[in-house]
Amino acid sequence: MLIVFLGTAGSGKTTLTGEFGKHLEDEGHTVSYVNLDTGVRSLPYKPDLDVRNTITVDDVMKEGYGPNGAIVESYDRLLERLEYYSSSISKLEKESDYVLIDTPGQMETFLFHEFAWRLMERFDAPLVVYLFDPGILQRIYDFCFVRFFGLLIELRLASTTIPVLNKIDVVDSIERYRRYLEDMNYLTSRLKFDPSMQGYLAYRLCSALLEAISPVRVLYISAKEHVGFEDLETIAHEHYCTCGDLT
């Protein structure tokens, strides 16, 4: 099983990769770890495959690039080794129960760079875990934003994508989050009478989403406290048994 952890810088991809991997290993599964982040300095897991063996952001910066240019340049160079990385991951998939893939620190690298979708299209049915944290859900519109963002990831990477609220240990209760993230009817009805331009756009988008898209389960995880790991395991199993229908 191939699970890809995706999210903005700071959303907790690397920590979750390490902690979820530990959890699986404790249960007796064999786990392989893949690091696709050219910018990370240290990892809480031992990668079986690591793009930093090809290139790091720090290396490229030493050539005179600024940090932003260096990030893009590092993936331009990885693209030349696409075949090596895709076949190495496929090999790991055969050898182990789980392959956990940790993606670039900046999510947009994985969403916009050709390296990412070309790599993903070589796998049969990778499951993408889209991580976001409570900090970005401050306004009602933001719930609409993250739900749509999940769909865009699914579209761009052609892979079933599970939205995951991470870092739930920092909030008192997940009930408010749960209601807005899972009950699109409720979210839409709350947006209906928002008089702002933003509220109107969110309402139109969410109404359209209600019609067009089948419901997707949302997971609530604390990587730090190992909360929600069983749910993630269950959903990964369902994904590999049913080939994508996670409603």
Next chain:
Amino acid sequence: MLIVFLGTAGSGKTTLTGEFGKHLEDEGHTVSYVNLDTGVRSLPYKPDLDVRNTITVDDVMKEGYGPNGAIVESYDRLLERLEYYSSSISKLEKESDYVLIDTPGQMETFLFHEFAWRLMERFDAPLVVYLFDPGILQRIYDFCFVRFFGLLIELRLASTTIPVLNKIDVVDSIERYRRYLEDMNYLTSRLKFDPSMQGYLAYRLCSALLEAISPVRVLYISAKEHVGFEDLETIAHEHYCTCGDLT
């Protein structure tokens, strides 16, 4: 008039800010330049306001952060100076015909970090120019992806957003791009018979978009060759006259 240039690292924000500014100045307008990128090393324009006077990614990296962490950390620190930056920009807006705002190298910083939406909500009617380049439009799904991405930017930043295909000097003809980007009926009809899961998702999303969203004009620009600058100027004027209806 406040124009905000947004796009992934490498999409040409900084070059366009500089070249469009030159064009406006040549026409006799007064132009102020704002740099919000803590990671940029050199600029082709002289900024009137520059976040690097507060903090740079390089500074934060010297404290031991990796490049990804340093980018996020630099905006955490800028958030403490939000008031200063928003009032400085408002002051520039009063003093000049145009204020051109160049955003962080990594687009996700501006989309996901609190600094960005809190800054944007303090302005009356900023116009966001969402830049993407022909390189990301390789598959039919990608056209659906960028159109939706534009909407998500609009939703998150509560600002009218114009999708702009930049770097048109690198393509032979923009006709194919124009058809897929502007004629949503055509795009949807082409997606209808795509048998892949990706095609089906793109079809559902684009069909919903057709119903829910009023058409938005797309611009075609070459920052390098000053192509499309009049269109951008026109749309900025229309935006400030009509308060947002750019159909």
